[in-house]
Amino acid sequence: MRTIEATSLEVTGVELAFGNNKVLRGVNLAVPAGHTACVIGPSGSGKSTLLRAINRLLEPDAGDVLLGGESVLRGDADVLRRRIGMVFQHFNLFPHKSVLDNITLPLRKIKQLDIEAAQSAARAQLELVGLAHKAGARPGTLSGGQQQRVAIARALAMKPEVMLFDEATSALDPELVKGVLALMADLAQTGMTMVVVTHEMGFAREVADQVAFMDQGVVVESGVPEQIFTDADSPRLRQFLAQVL
Ligand code: ADP
Ligand code: MG
Secondary structure, eight states: OOOOOOOOEEEEEEEEEETTEEEEEEEEEEEOTTOEEEEEOOTTSSHHHHHHHHTTSSOOSEEEEEETTEEOSSSOHHHHHHHEEEEOTTOOOOTTSOHHHHHHHHHHHTSOOOHHHHHHHHHHHHHHTTOGGGTTSOGGGSOHHHHHHHHHHHHHHTOOSEEEEESTTTTSOHHHHHHHHHHHHHHHHTTOEEEEEOSOHHHHHHHOSEEEEEETTEEEEEEOHHHHHHSOOOHHHHHHHHHHO
């Protein structure tokens, strides 16, 4: 994969509540351009909510999100979502469209490419994820791992500056996890700025430049993988790692 123009991402003091349930309580996370940050933490700690707040699927109540040093909370949310790609646990592909159409549709609608430009961009991206031969297939005929690679191709076709992954391998059969993690590791290598919420501690250890541990709506501790996995300060993080490693 080619190297891309990377953009830094910074989250400062982000708070977000659902009614009385304060789910994010002042989250801070700084991801330099081209770095991969893995976010780990127990279920319910606010990891998915944080990713949704970053690309404004949810609007924070307080704090700021900065792309390349500039706040993105006041501009047009649609413009922002062109700059940030997101990959979900359950792929979210259109089941009744072909693989190729799944990728061309957002290019045509959001980037307003004509059909030829959209198809050529989509084919190039499918090639990169090793699925050019599946262009005409329906998503349902692909394995979960292939569907997730299509979802990644769809996000990458938009030429995002930052990629967010929310437990992208959690719904996959164990034998399909490796291929998707390898693709994500390749992408990290190209210099994409990435925030990866994951339970794959091996991936976090090997691929992340930085690991952030979230608990009860805050980043409790963050650091390089070596420090997080072998020399954690916080008792909550030590306890979490004892359960998952
Ligand atoms: P994680 O991804 O770390 O498991 P989430 O961000 O999904 O955690 O959820 C954190 C908390 O926010 C949970 O208590 C959850 O019930 C609540 N929550 C998440 N999404 C919504 C929503 N759309 N409406 C109300 N509560 C929500
Ligand atoms: Mg989640």
